[in-house]
Amino acid sequence: MIRPDLLLHETPKGLYCPPGDFYIDPVRGAVDRAIITHGHADHARAGHGAVLATPETLDIMAARYGEAFTATRQPLEFGETVEINGVTVWLAPAGHILGSAQVVVEWRGLRMVCTGDYKRRQDPTCRRFEVVPNTHVFISEATFGLPVFRHPDDRGEMAKLLSSVELFKDRTHLVGVYSLGKAQRVIALLREAGYDRPLYIHGALETLCTLYQENGVELGDLRPATLEKGQRGESEQFRGEIVLGPPASFNDKWGRRFPDPVTCFASGWMSVRQRAKQRGVELSLILSDHADWDELTETVREVDPEELWITHGREDALVRWAELEGRKARPLRLVGYEEEGD
Numbered sequence: 001m002i003r004p005d006l007l008l009h010e011t012p013k014g015l016y017c018p019p020g021d022f023y024i025d026p027v028r029g030a031v032d033r034a035i036i037t038h039g040h041a042d043h044a045r046a047g048h049g050a051v052l053a054t055p056e057t058l059d060i061m062a063a064r065y066g067e068a069f070t071a072t073r074q075p076l077e078f079g080e081t082v083e084i085n086g087v088t089v090w091l092a093p094a095g096h097i098l099g100s101a102q103v104v105v106e107w108r109g110l111r112m113v114c115t116g117d118y119k120r121r122q123d124p125t126c127r128r129f130e131v132v133p134n135t136h137v138f139i140s141e142a143t144f145g146l147p148v149f150r151h152p153d154d155r156g157e158m159a160k161l162l163s164s165v166e167l168f169k170d171r172t173h174l175v176g177v178y179s180l181g182k183a184q185r186v187i188a189l190l191r192e193a194g195y196d197r198p199l200y201i202h203g204a205l206e207t208l209c210t211l212y213q214e215n216g217v218e219l220g221d222l223r224p225a226t227l228e229k230g231q232r233g234e235s236e237q238f239r240g241e242i243v244l245g246p247p248a249s250f251n252d253k254w255g256r257r258f259p260d261p262v263t264c265f266a267s268g269w270m271s272v273r274q275r276a277k278q279r280g281v282e283l284s285l286i287l288s289d290h291a292d293w294d295e296l297t298e299t300v301r302e303v304d305p306e307e308l309w310i311t312h313g314r315e316d317a318l319v320r321w322a323e324l325e326g327r328k329a330r331p332l333r334l335v336g337y338e339e340e341g342d
């Protein structure tokens, strides 16, 4: 079998495929041909010559960067294959956000899978992660790649929010969510939990919520969390309601108008107490769109690749774990990935 790094290897611009002449989620500067795993800004950048991605990811990029985000859009549905300079490429669901995909690259009998970001649990806003069988090299993210990271059940976290709403009927619950992925997942989980009152959203969430709804994700009755003319007493209407907005908006004029708010934040990082404290979060909701330690290790066992490459965060612990399991593993030092959306 050929050496895997002939098919995919790190470059300063990101993960590159020499025979196919394309990059996967290039992080630095524009390239001629990019395959994009999902719409978060650290993976999906504007300005590439051609972009191959799921139709949902292409829509998300157009919504965020404008229709001219690339010269050529190449939509690829899950399971469809395409040949790029003799390299076979297809996409498998990654379970991270709407449209998120693992990129499967095949050449001369070698199959490599690049996960992008992923999680294993069921999420009402996107297709669930699928294990790609017979994978030789599995390139896994490791954003939460430490044994201390064990995300609790999402329904339990939503129940925490709903009982607080029940308890503090006179206060506004101001829930911090990133605009792509987390916002829609929190809304969909609240609907699943039976919450059918209107939900009020910051203007920054509107476009993407609409895009999700157009893609068949049920979000129920969403209303703008805006006040008409700043009239006195106007903000009283939000007492007892749930308002969602980007965390950064809480300290600006928009966030300060809500009466006696309970400040909440839905993020995987809320498991780190220090972070919740720094942000002045009153109610932290641990809700991550990334695999936690158990999901990472279970996924590696299930995929059972010949080689594991680890990227995106805490590579070292997972490399050590893999070596103890008798697996061949190495860190892939790709710079530029941050933690947008978690």
Ligand SMILES: [Zn+2]
Pocket: 038, 040, 096, 117, 340, 341
């Ligand atoms: Zn992401």
Ligand SMILES: [Zn+2]
Pocket: 040, 042, 043, 116, 117, 312, 337, 338, 339, 340
């Ligand atoms: Zn990422």
